[in-house]
Amino acid sequence: MKKNSSSSPSIGQAVYLVSLGCSKNLVDTEVIAGVLLTSGRTLAFDPDEADLYIINTCAFIPAARSEAQSAIEEALEWKSEKPERIVVVAGCLTEWDKSGDYRKKYPEIDLWTGVNDVDTIAALLDKQSALANSEKPIWLYDHTTPRLLLTVPHMAYLKIADGCDNCCSYCAIPGIRGALRSRNIASVVAEAKNLVSAGVKELLIIAQDITAFGTDRIADGENIVDLLKELDAIPGDFVIRLLYTHPAHYSDEFIDFMARTDTKVLPYLDIPLQHINDRILSAMGRKVTKSQTVELLKKLRKKIKDLTIRTTFITGFPGETEEEFEELVEFMKTQNFERCGVFPYSPEPGTPAAKMPNQIPEQIAENRAKKLMTLQKKIMKKANRDWIGREVCMLIDEVDGKVAIGRSMMDAPEIDNRIFLPNAKKIKVGNFCRVRITDADSYEYIAEQVTALKST
Ligand code: SF4
Known part of the structure; x- marks a missing residue:
């Protein structure tokens, strides 16, 4: 330089x-x-x-x-x-x-x-430093750090923590982004207030594992529910969506909060399960068993009205037998997840899983991922078609001529489904409106407008 x-x-x-x-x-x-x-x-x-x-x-x-x-x-x-x-x-x-x-x-x-x-x-x-410092990652932004939103102006990601202490055996993240470090609630709330007053309608709460929020600062006594209560108390017409939870970190307090219908927090949970076979879950270091997972899902479905669950699975983890994969297929058939992504395992240098015996050939991992996604596509098509005739609240992400494109409260941006609203009237980007679903396939809905504008 x-x-x-x-x-x-x-x-x-x-x-x-x-x-x-x-x-x-x-x-x-x-x-x-x-x-x-x-x-x-x-x-x-x-x-x-x-x-x-x-x-x-x-x-x-x-x-x-x-x-x-x-x-x-x-x-x-x-x-x-x-x-x-x-x-x-x-x-x-x-x-x-x-x-x-x-x-x-x-x-x-x-x-x-x-x-x-x-x-x-x-x-x-x-x-003009030739190379930046190489200390362990410890940095975390706060509400005073300059930040320019690069998303559409009506939505913003709110990062409440960085790093991860979970150390799943296949994951390189703790080595890349360091140990868990949570922001304090006052800083997150101050940033959220700024975002809401700037016109943000959807706050997306993110971290590697949001359910671990505060566990690195036990002495401060702040947990995810304390944070959500304070975010919910911010005045304004906006919704809060939670991304990236860990199935081993669900407390009754958190589930009870999610079960409330009087908050701005949407009944949407992103719970990466990664597998269901006990041997594989243990080798992955997920700290949760099949029966605990099934119990958790049952409890969530029972307590949280109209819950949408997004999950992810990994196929071809080292040693995954045909029977263990079939156990995952059967599990998916019984759970009917509303949203799901499947990824073939790939060994990450430096992780414990990369050194495990019986690495599965790439092609087999990919074929298994394809099989699961084909199944999931059918599950989603059926679930989405069950919404035909029902009304939902839609957030408008873009307007292209007379067609408005957006999402229901069941769908996160980028990863989930979209709604197409032909002949949209008096609608602007960033508006909420009521629509009726008229058609659906695995990833998209078509809808008709019920009201021009309505709050959530
Ligand atoms: S998979 Fe997720 S929870 Fe596990 S170590 Fe990586 S970032 Fe943390």
Whole structure:
């Protein structure tokens, strides 16, 4: 990186940002954007108008790392046109690359920053550090950190914690993002109030495991229910959606709170179950058994009215026999999850599962994932068609001519189903309205408008 003697921001005035990976990483990208704007830089929506190109990477699985590599190569091609252009690789890939292989492979990258450097990236650029610090990830943003929302303005992710202490045997996250660190409730609530007053209608509560919120700060006595009660008390016409819970961390207090129908928290739970066979659950380090899982699901269905459950499963975990996989198939047939994703297992270097015997060939893991998804598609089609004729509340995400596209309260953005509303009248993006479902398949609904505008 070339030196510049000016004391004002010297490196990269117009920034092109690429955010890869999950919503948790998106929040980091939003903080990077906020910090760079505060430092006097501007955001460019076209790389040709930028002189600084930042890729906030994901490194969770091999596919994420390949995507990051493609993004890096695209940025280096951009840099090759004008060598004074600056490329920064930020986030999880920097943390994952403990051996330095990626740094060696791409020596033209000007700066590698990690999970600790999200809010100091402007300062690092000004200092022109060759490499950001490599301490263990401990950083966590708060309500005072600059942040520029990059989602549509009526929804925002609210990251209540980072890192994870669960250490599931297949997962690289604790190594990449560090140990669990929860924000304090006052900070989360202050940020939520700002977001609501800025027009946010859907707050999406995220962390690696939101049900572990506060367990790293037992002395403070704050848990997820305390947080939800305070978020619910914020005045305004908005809803709260919870993503990423852990089945071993459901308390009766949490279930009872979710069972209330007088709060802004939607009856929607994202519970990654990953498998159901006891031997595999134990090898995965999930700290929950089949019978505990079945009991939990029964209790949730009984107590929480109109509950939507989203889950994920992993197929082809080391040693998964045909019988153990069939046990998972049977479980899915009995549970009828409203929303579900299935992923073939892939060994993550450095994790205990990668060293386990009896690794399953990739093709078998993929075939099993396909079989489960085919089953799930049928389950969802039937469940979705059961909604035909019923009214739901819809949040409008976009309007394209006369067609409004949005989601019911059963659906999270990006991952779940969408509703198409032809002939929409007097509807704006970010509005709630009542609609009646007229048709449905596995992933989409068609609806007709019942009212122009209605609150939740
Ligand atoms: S709960 Fe398990 S799978 Fe999820 S981030 Fe933590 S270690 Fe990874």
